[in-house]
Amino acid sequence: MSDDVLRIRTPIGIKYQYSAGPRVSSHLHGLMDGRFVGKRCPTCHLVYMPPRNGTCAKCGCLLGEDVEVGQRGTITTFCIVNVPFLGQTIKIPYVAATILLDGADMGMSHLIQEVEAADVRMGMRVEPVWRPRDEWQPSMENVLYFRPTGEPDAAFESYAGQL
Amino acid sequence: MAERCAVIGVGQTHHTSCRADVSIAGLVREAVDRALVSAHMTMADIDAIVIGKAPDMLEGVMMPELWLVDALAAAGKPVFRVHTAGSVGGSTAIVAAQHVMSGVHKRVLTVGFEKQSDGNAMWALSVPMPFGMPVHAGAGGYFSPIIRSYIKRSGAPAHIGCMVAVKDRTNACKNPYAHLHEPDWTLEKAMASPMLWDPVRMVETCPSSDGAMALVLASEDVADAHTGPKAWVHATAMRSEPTAFAGRNQVSPKASEDCAADLWRKAGITSPIDEIDAVEMYVPFAWFEPMWLESLGFAPKDQGWRYVEDGVTEMTGRLPVNCSGGVLSSNPIGASGMLRFGEAAMQVMGIAGEHQVDSVRKAFGHAYGGGSQFFAMWVVGANKP
Numbered sequence: 001m002s003d004d005v006l007r008i009r010t011p012i013g014i015k016y017q018y019s020a021g022p023r024v025s026s027h028l029h030g031l032m033d034g035r036f037v038g039k040r041c042p043t044c045h046l047v048y049m050p051p052r053n054g055t056c057a058k059c060g061c062l063l064g065e066d067v068e069v070g071q072r073g074t075i076t077t078f079c080i081v082n083v084p085f086l087g088q089t090i091k092i093p094y095v096a097a098t099i100l101l102d103g104a105d106m107g108m109s110h111l112i113q114e115v116e117a118a119d120v121r122m123g124m125r126v127e128p129v130w131r132p133r134d135e136w137q138p139s140m141e142n143v144l145y146f147r148p149t150g151e152p153d154a155a156f157e158s159y160a161g162q163l
Numbered sequence: 164m165a166e167r168c169a170v171i172g173v174g175q176t177h178h179t180s181c182r183a184d185v186s187i188a189g190l191v192r193e194a195v196d197r198a199l200v201s202a203h204m205t206m207a208d209i210d211a212i213v214i215g216k217a218p219d220m221l222e223g224v225m226m227p228e229l230w231l232v233d234a235l236a237a238a239g240k241p242v243f244r245v246h247t248a249g250s251v252g253g254s255t256a257i258v259a260a261q262h263v264m265s266g267v268h269k270r271v272l273t274v275g276f277e278k279q280s281d282g283n284a285m286w287a288l289s290v291p292m293p294f295g296m297p298v299h300a301g302a303g304g305y306f307s308p309i310i311r312s313y314i315k316r317s318g319a320p321a322h323i324g325c326m327v328a329v330k331d332r333t334n335a336c337k338n339p340y341a342h343l344h345e346p347d348w349t350l351e352k353a354m355a356s357p358m359l360w361d362p363v364r365m366v367e368t369c370p371s372s373d374g375a376m377a378l379v380l381a382s383e384d385v386a387d388a389h390t391g392p393k394a395w396v397h398a399t400a401m402r403s404e405p406t407a408f409a410g411r412n413q414v415s416p417k418a419s420e421d422c423a424a425d426l427w428r429k430a431g432i433t434s435p436i437d438e439i440d441a442v443e444m445y446v447p448f449a450w451f452e453p454m455w456l457e458s459l460g461f462a463p464k465d466q467g468w469r470y471v472e473d474g475v476t477e478m479t480g481r482l483p484v485n486c487s488g489g490v491l492s493s494n495p496i497g498a499s500g501m502l503r504f505g506e507a508a509m510q511v512m513g514i515a516g517e518h519q520v521d522s523v524r525k526a527f528g529h530a531y532g533g534g535s536q537f538f539a540m541w542v543v544g545a546n547k548p
């Protein structure tokens with residue numbers, strides 16, 4: 001029947017607290033200090049950056065010593081986002097890249113700017129552009145974006161194991 | 164030694180972008196009623212119910228299984244909810260099969276569903292992570308860099324994704340339940356489709372669907388007495404791994420390779436491409452067809468794209484993949500895995516209609532979910548295992 005009420009709109013929302021846990025603390029302190037601090041697995045010796053859970057997924061053990069990794073890194077792979085969506089905070093089109101920081105053994109996602117999207121390449125060397133220091137929070141958002149360093153591209157073999 | 168188990172009932176809804184005419188409960192009941200008719204049963208015959216769907220955030224209904232108890236006539240019966248993200252439809256069918264294989268239940272109803280039109284999956288899958296950079300853009304934004312890695316690693320030519328998309332969209336026209344019925348796709352037209360998440364084109368992505376799929380699983384004595392078609396469960400396997408860890412292979416995750424190896428071993432299959440007659444594979448982005456062909460052991464490493472290019476996975480090919488049109492043609496997320504499992508069973512049962520492959524003896528159903536981290540697979544066959 002045409003007068004049936006078939007759908008109603010009911011928005012809901014909530015703010016959460018996130019308990020980061022003590023083992024991520026040095027990483028978050030590092031971000032407040034403009035440094036990238038990861039953690040090394042005492043068993044397989046790989047460096048987690050970020051050390052999100054404080055554990056090594058492969059070895060099942062707690063991560064060990066803090067390791068400050070480089071500011072520069074290599075784009076291992078990326079995506080050019082052309083899709084608008086609800087909740088989007090970055091203007092499209094933008095390049096979301098997986099960046100392997102020098103000395104880390106896993107990539108992390110970040111934004112690439114100061115280069116045309118069509119010119120971004122796998123293997124491209126990049127560096128962070130930090131926000132003004134008085135805006136820093138314990139978050140990777142302290143880095144506005146990464147931009148090309150102008151160094152020669154990293155050889156495919158150097159990051160093929162990270163794909 | 165586990166008890167034998169067979170699929171004796173299959174029922175699905177017509178998948179579409181918005182079923183404004185029914186609630187989630189009504190949608191689920193539609194698939195359930197069809198599965199019961201196919202099993203020659205009524206609700207009263209069912210011993211237990213296993214239900215699955217993808218993240219509750221997709222519709223904003225927390226623990227919908229509580230709400231659905233009455234729609235499923237489940238009062239007084241055991242209800243079991245499964246959640247493994249996009250692979251949930253497959254995991255749910257496996258848990259239901261285990262209810263039978265354990266010898267605890269004889270007639271188990273299992274159902275997977277999603278009503279994407281009630282919420283916003285793109286938003287729900289792009290929620291910022293604490294202390295990370297909010298660059299994520301839905302499932303496409305997550306999987307597209309992995310696809311780029313595959314293309315680079317394998318040397319695949321750019322048109323392979325479009326070939327898969329054209330094949331699946333063409334197959335879907337033979338499936339009356341498929342969401343997309345778009346008969347006029349050509350490779351040339353597909354290659355002109357806009358880049359949404361470069362290198363992923365619009366045509367290479369799945370639709371957002373409302374839909375449900377239900378199966379009735381039965382013990383050996385019940386299945387033997389059933390006069391309709393049936394598909395025997397030969398083997399099942401599940402594996403998981405975290406989304407991110409140092410040294411992770413994201414193109415072919417270890418959990419995927421291990422899951423497939425375990426499945427083939429349990430099913431007594433030594434050469435999957437020779438022994439499987441029909442494949443229903445979870446391919447929400449077209450490039451995942453060649454990627455999974457390799458990861459699952461149907462094709463050698465870096466050669467999966469050649470199988471696509473040579474037409475091996477066409478409906479008339481050596482290894483027909485997604486004759487139903489697959490996830491690329493219908494994606495009610497929580498049902499999509501069970502659709503793969505159920506469509507595989509339909510091929511064995513000989514009830515797939517226009518998209519039926521000739522004389523299927525063994526079929527493979529596959530689902531994956533999360534950040535390529537949850538895997539569920541089964542082999543069903545015409546003969547008892």
Ligand SMILES: [Zn+2]
Nearest residue numbers: 041044056059
């Ligand atoms: Zn380790």
